[in-house]
Amino acid sequence: MKKMSKHIVLSFVVSSLLFSQAYALPSGGKFTHGSTGSISSSNGTMNITGNKGAGTGGNNFVIQWGGGFNIGQNESVNFNGKNQNYLNIAYQKDASKIDGALNGGNNNIFLVNPMGVLIGKTGTITAGKFVASTTALKDSDIQNFISQGMNFSPAFDVSKQARKYYKSWKDQCR
Numbered sequence: 001m002k003k004m005s006k007h008i009v010l011s012f013v014v015s016s017l018l019f020s021q022a023y024a025l026p027s028g029g030k031f032t033h034g035s036t037g038s039i040s041s042s043n044g045t046m047n048i049t050g051n052k053g054a055g056t057g058g059n060n061f062v063i064q065w066g067g068g069f070n071i072g073q074n075e076s077v078n079f080n081g082k083n084q085n086y087l088n089i090a091y092q093k094d095a096s097k098i099d100g101a102l103n104g105g106n107n108n109i110f111l112v113n114p115m116g117v118l119i120g121k122t123g124t125i126t127a128g129k130f131v132a133s134t135t136a137l138k139d140s141d142i143q144n145f146i147s148q149g150m151n152f153s154p155a156f157d158v159s160k161q162a163r164k165y166y167k168s169w170k171d172q173c174r
Contacts, residue, residue: 027067035061068092075100098123
C-alpha cells in the first residue's frame with residue numbers, strides 16, 4: 001500500500017510539471033485572413049515571422065491562437081521583422097498571462113483575449129506599440145486590420161498620469 005501511494009504522488013508531480021509546461025508558450029497559432037508566416041519554438045523561445053507582402057495587408061498579420069496566448073516565466077516570444085502589425089487573437093477559457101518576455105522590436109503587437117490579459121511582475125514587453133484588449137472582434141474588424149492596420153488610442157496616457165502623481169508626491173515631500 002505504501003509503495004502504491006508513492007507511485008500516485010510521483011505520478012501527480014510528473015503530470016503537474018508536464019501540464020504547467022504545456023502552457024508556457026502560446027499554442028495552436030495559425031496565420032489567418034490571407035496573412036502568412038512562420039511560427040517555430042525551441043527551448044522556451046518562440047519565433048514568429050510574418051511574410052511581408054503576403055496577403056492583402058503587406059505588413060499586417062493575424063494570428064489566431066487556438067490553444068491560447070501565454071508566456072511563462074523564463075520563456076520568450078519574438079515577433080520578427082520591422083514596422084509590422086501583429087494581431088494576436090487568443091481563444092482560451094481564462095486570461096492570457098504574460099510572465100516572460102514578449103519581444104516585438106519595432107513591430108506593433110495587439111493581443112485580444114475576451115477573458116482578459118494579465119502581465120505578471122516577471123513579464124516584460126518591448127514593442128513599437130503594445131495594445132491588450134478584451135473586446136471581441138467581428139470578422140469585419142479583422143478584415144479592416146488586414147487591409148489598413150489599426151490605429152488604437154490608449155484610454156489614458158500612462159506617462160501623463162505618472163508625471164501627475166510624481167509631481168503631487170514631490171510637492172508633498174517638500
